Amino acid sequence: MSVVAAAEDLDAAIEPIREKLAAYRAAGKRMFATSSFQSHSLPLLHILSRLDNSIPVYFTNTGFLFPETLAFADSIAEEFGIRIIGLKPLVPKIHQLDHHGHLYFASDPDYCCFLNKVQPLEPVLMSHDVWINGIRGEQIDHRKAMREEERAPHGALRYHPMLNWTARMIHAYGKRYRLRPHPLEAAGYLSIGCEPCTTKFLGDGNERNSRWFGMNKTECGLHTELVRK
Numbered sequence: 762m763s764v765v766a767a768a769e770d771l772d773a774a775i776e777p778i779r780e781k782l783a784a785y786r787a788a789g790k791r792m793f794a795t796s797s798f799q800s801h802s803l804p805l806l807h808i809l810s811r812l813d814n815s816i817p818v819y820f821t822n823t824g825f826l827f828p829e830t831l832a833f834a835d836s837i838a839e840e841f842g843i844r845i846i847g848l849k850p851l852v853p854k855i856h857q858l859d860h861h862g863h864l865y866f867a868s869d870p871d872y873c874c875f876l877n878k879v880q881p882l883e884p885v886l887m888s889h890d891v892w893i894n895g896i897r898g899e900q901i902d903h904r905k906a907m908r909e910e911e912r913a914p915h916g917a918l919r920y921h922p923m924l925n926w927t928a929r930m931i932h933a934y935g936k937r938y939r940l941r942p943h944p945l946e947a948a949g950y951l952s953i954g955c956e957p958c959t960t961k962f963l964g965d966g967n968e969r970n971s972r973w974f975g976m977n978k979t980e981c982g983l984h985t986e987l988v989r990k
């Protein structure tokens with residue numbers, strides 16, 4: 762797909778998002794978005810900023826993020842004119858220690874993700890109707906099986922506008938609007954989460970493999986635990 766051809770495809774892919782947001786708005790739905798502020802997250806944020814920048818974007822500072830991610834989130838919010846609302850874990854780190862006195866990310870990363878990523882979002886789900894997030898089907902098998910709309914806890918709805926976007930479309934969108942990459946990309950990081958659980962791109966074709974390297978874990982729980990069938 763050339764970038765010129767992709768531009769037309771991109772317009773066609775954005776139109777349903779415009780229509781969906783308008784329908785939610787007309788129905789009085791209270792919407793919010795979440796973002797990890799990685800390079801590939803920016804097209805969705807940019808689209809939302811152009812379609813409806815009143816939608817708040819929740820961003821959880823787990824306490825383990827790279828300082829570059831925090832600074833990047835602030836600068837993107839200013840550049841796009843979006844409103845970020847910071848979330849923090851409800852349980853202080855002093856109460857996040859395993860029986861050896863170590864933080865959970867090494868001994869029980871699922872519980873660590875629950876405390877630092879999943880639990881902080883629960884009150885937001887309770888106070889909103891629609892959660893917009895940027896998962897894409899091609900990222901990992903589990904996401905391929907998801908639908909554009911899914912039920913979330915507390916009666917909320919998940920909306921996945923980027924579900925069928927390919928890496929090529931993400932790249933073409935970024936190129937079209939000259940979106941800046943996350944600053945750690947230049948240092949070899951392509952999938953960037955918490956510092957203890959992120960390694961540089963391994964060059965094996967799947968950038969998600971650089972998360973939780975060596976552990977039997979591929980998801981933080983936001984897209985597994987916060988789904989209701």
Ligand code: SF4
Nearest residue numbers: 870873874877955958
């Ligand atoms: S990604 Fe790692 S450090 Fe971050 S919440 Fe999950 S287990 Fe903890």
